[in-house]
Amino acid sequence: MVGTSLVADAGSGAGAERPTPTKAATLTVSAKEDIAEGVVSLTLTHPGGARLPDWTPGSHIDVVLPGGAVRQYSLCGDRWDAYAYRVAVLREPAGRGGSAHVHDRLRPGDRVGVGGPRNHFPLVPSEKYLFIAGGIGITPLLPMMHQAELLGADWQLLYGGRTRSSMAFREELTAAYGERVHVVPQDELGLLDLAAWLGTPRPDTKVYCCGPAPLLAAVEAACVSWPPYALRVERFSAGAQTAPVRNTPFEVELRRTGHTVTVTPDISVLEAVRRAGADVLSSCEQGTCGTCLTTVLEGQPDHRDSVLADHERAANDCMFLCVSRSCGDRLVLDI
Amino acid sequence: MTEALERAVVPPVSDADPFAHEVLVEPEPLHQALREAGPVVYLSRYDVHALARYEQVHAALVDWQHFESGSGVGLANFRHEEPWRTPSLLLEADPPRHDAPRRVLREVLAPPALRRLRETWHTVAEELVDQVLAGGTEFDGFAALAEAFPLRAFPDAVGLGPDGREHLLPYGNMAFNAFGPRNDLVAADAHRVAELSVWVNAQCEREALSEDGFGRQIWDAADRGDLTHEQAPLVVRSLLTAGVDTTVHGLAACLYAFATHPEEWRRLRERPELARAAFEEAVRWQSPVQTFFRTATTDVAIAGTVIPADTKILMFLGAANRDPARWHDPDRFDLTRDPSGHVGFGMGLHQCIGQHVARLEAEALLTALARRVERMELTGTPHRHPNNTLRSWASLPLRVQPAA
Numbered sequence: 001m002v003g004t005s006l007v008a009d010a011g012s013g014a015g016a017e018r019p020t021p022t023k024a025a026t027l028t029v030s031a032k033e034d035i036a037e038g039v040v041s042l043t044l045t046h047p048g049g050a051r052l053p054d055w056t057p058g059s060h061i062d063v064v065l066p067g068g069a070v071r072q073y074s075l076c077g078d079r080w081d082a083y084a085y086r087v088a089v090l091r092e093p094a095g096r097g098g099s100a101h102v103h104d105r106l107r108p109g110d111r112v113g114v115g116g117p118r119n120h121f122p123l124v125p126s127e128k129y130l131f132i133a134g135g136i137g138i139t140p141l142l143p144m145m146h147q148a149e150l151l152g153a154d155w156q157l158l159y160g161g162r163t164r165s166s167m168a169f170r171e172e173l174t175a176a177y178g179e180r181v182h183v184v185p186q187d188e189l190g191l192l193d194l195a196a197w198l199g200t201p202r203p204d205t206k207v208y209c210c211g212p213a214p215l216l217a218a219v220e221a222a223c224v225s226w227p228p229y230a231l232r233v234e235r236f237s238a239g240a241q242t243a244p245v246r247n248t249p250f251e252v253e254l255r256r257t258g259h260t261v262t263v264t265p266d267i268s269v270l271e272a273v274r275r276a277g278a279d280v281l282s283s284c285e286q287g288t289c290g291t292c293l294t295t296v297l298e299g300q301p302d303h304r305d306s307v308l309a310d311h312e313r314a315a316n317d318c319m320f321l322c323v324s325r326s327c328g329d330r331l332v333l334d335i
Numbered sequence: 336m337t338e339a340l341e342r343a344v345v346p347p348v349s350d351a352d353p354f355a356h357e358v359l360v361e362p363e364p365l366h367q368a369l370r371e372a373g374p375v376v377y378l379s380r381y382d383v384h385a386l387a388r389y390e391q392v393h394a395a396l397v398d399w400q401h402f403e404s405g406s407g408v409g410l411a412n413f414r415h416e417e418p419w420r421t422p423s424l425l426l427e428a429d430p431p432r433h434d435a436p437r438r439v440l441r442e443v444l445a446p447p448a449l450r451r452l453r454e455t456w457h458t459v460a461e462e463l464v465d466q467v468l469a470g471g472t473e474f475d476g477f478a479a480l481a482e483a484f485p486l487r488a489f490p491d492a493v494g495l496g497p498d499g500r501e502h503l504l505p506y507g508n509m510a511f512n513a514f515g516p517r518n519d520l521v522a523a524d525a526h527r528v529a530e531l532s533v534w535v536n537a538q539c540e541r542e543a544l545s546e547d548g549f550g551r552q553i554w555d556a557a558d559r560g561d562l563t564h565e566q567a568p569l570v571v572r573s574l575l576t577a578g579v580d581t582t583v584h585g586l587a588a589c590l591y592a593f594a595t596h597p598e599e600w601r602r603l604r605e606r607p608e609l610a611r612a613a614f615e616e617a618v619r620w621q622s623p624v625q626t627f628f629r630t631a632t633t634d635v636a637i638a639g640t641v642i643p644a645d646t647k648i649l650m651f652l653g654a655a656n657r658d659p660a661r662w663h664d665p666d667r668f669d670l671t672r673d674p675s676g677h678v679g680f681g682m683g684l685h686q687c688i689g690q691h692v693a694r695l696e697a698e699a700l701l702t703a704l705a706r707r708v709e710r711m712e713l714t715g716t717p718h719r720h721p722n723n724t725l726r727s728w729a730s731l732p733l734r735v736q737p738a739a
């Protein structure tokens with residue numbers, strides 16, 4: 001699931017270098033590593049060495065590639081390291097070019113625009129967990145397993161992939177967690193035996209699954225007789241995050257004062273409206289606290305915050321000025 | 336460690352007592368002295384390191400990895416001392432235990448979720464202001480407005496039953512005192528701890544909460560498995576502990592500010608949309624929550640001083656909010672300034688989760704007052720109520736001139 005293209009490459013200028021959306025959210029690729037067949041990991045850090053916004057297991061970030069394409073990748077590093085994000089990217093030959101770009105073109109030292117982190121796949125408290133990963137779907141589950149260990153929960157991982165060599169983090173997981181980890185390469189052992197693992201509902205267990213759509217469907221089918229909410233899947237639905245990120249200036253009209261300002265790619269909407277003399281409060285300036293929430297009267301915001309739920313994003317009636325931007329040429333705000 | 340210690344800066348030492356009554360009532364002189372003494376000051380009386388400058392307080396607040404909350408955000412170190420009550424799942428917990436309760440409460444109290452309350456609270460505020468003004472133009476602003484408004488609005492929003500609400504403020508007062516040393520303020524409440532705790536805990540149960548409030552939404556989250564059923568009442572308790580006194584004293588700070596700064600009141604009357612900014616500036620200027628502690632998870636260096644692992648750090652939020660290195664003319668209550676970035680609600684992972692609720696309450700009350708009141712002034716000396724953590728009030732004698 002991670003690395004799946006969710007958003008079509010925006011506009012016709014794919015491949016051309018364009019400025020990234022905001023300065024604040026531009027990170028440096030500080031390391032790139034081959035970690036399995038067809039999988040690279042990227043380490044992203046702040047160009048000025050600053051702390052990055054906090055995240056929780058299951059969170060993803062949006063990565064804006066040159067040309068404006070946006071891809072979502074789950075964070076799979078260590079949240080105790082506040083200075084680096086780590087993601088793993090699968091090359092998808094059938095994809096729209098995002099993963100190929102990461103594999104073939106992105107180099108250490110390059111800058112990328114980053115949105116989020118946001119979490120639609122949070123780890124809820126439980127005594128027992130069954131984690132089921134298909135291929136690169138292992139990434140959001142990695143920090144969850146670490147967390148389950150810290151909490152003293154009982155857990156197991158069922159990890160399927162095409163071949164042993166294509167399964168990222170396989171060796172580390174086995175070394176760290178031993179018998180909790182069940183590695184099932186398809187060419188050796190066939191498909192995951194979901195009937196055996198999920199056939200009998202266990203009310204004390206939460207099932208977390210991330211992987212390709214057919215795996216999610218099979219796990220959902222196998223869990224129908226489980227208690228409601230026992231199964232949690234990562235679902236990057238096309239509807240959730242289709243906002244194209246524009247890298248061109250847009251206009252913001254401040255309805256109450258009557259001013260109109262242009263927001264250029266190098267400044268936030270917050271900065272732009274402040275320059276126009278509007279009093280807007282902010283606090284974290286990272287899209288995590290909600291202080292700068294502003295009512296949107298017209299236009300469609302490109303939400304980059306970590307606070308709003310999907311239905312709140314879809315309503316298009318409010319936005320966080322410190323990080324969010326515009327999908328269209330114009331926004332009208334109630335300030 | 337040894338190397339770090341060898342090069343370590345020895346911090347200035349102070350034997351001041353930040354929890355002495357006269358300091359709690361008027362903290363600015365100590366704050367100034369601590370800020371000027373250095374980025375880190377060792378408080379010998381309590382064997383803690385203190386931070387009073389904005390830069391260091393902000394840095395410590397966001398760095399949950401090195402400055403943990405799970406050992407208690409008061410003076411007591413839960414690694415060695417028994418807490419007086421089950422620790423809060425939010426305030427007194429670190430990741431990963433902090434994650435699920437925080438997430439659930441954040442969703443319940445997120446700004447979009449509060450929109451449905453907005454109209455109700457504006458109406459409640461208007462009714463209250465009308466009622467107070469109908470009773471005369473001289474009154475105790477603290478009791479009549481700052482206390483009265485949140486007590487009308489907030490418990491209903493949580494879904495509390497009608498009985499026993501008078502326990503809310505004493506409970507909060509006690510809980511916030513308990514973050515300090517075991518001084519006379521703590522002793523004064525000792526005889527009530529059991530009674531108040533029993534009442535508050537009983538309100539956190541599902542059956543005690545109405546169908547449509549924040550409290551029930553927390554239990555619903557537990558039914559969905561987003562929390563455990565053991566966690567749900569403790570998360571409700573966080574709302575009740577942290578959601579009342581802080582707002583009451585924040586509102587009192589607003590009234591005090593406007594009664595002593597008539598030109599700022601005129602500004603607000605002209606532009607009532609400044610109500611939120613006014614509350615924010617009042618929170619910066621009078622910081623209802625003055626202090627919180629953290630515990631160093633490892634030996635951690637701040638501006639060259641090494642703070643040993645497992646020791647307490649006292650952060651002066653109120654002092655940081657008046658640091659002249661961060662704010663121009665910081666002792667001035669000034670509606671034209673941008674108070675963004677103040678640490679009155681904390682910062683980072685533990686930043687006040689109820690801040691949007693407090694802002695909405697303040698907006699409702701200040702807007703209603705701005706419409707009906709031309710001028711307000713003090714008619715006597717306002718009285719503070721010493722509390723180990725809160726900058727709190729006992730009375731605020733006001734005279735108002737109703738708008739024509």
Ligand code: FES
Pocket residue numbers: 281282283284285286287288289290291292293305320321322323
């Ligand atoms: S300032 Fe915190 S979300 Fe914008």
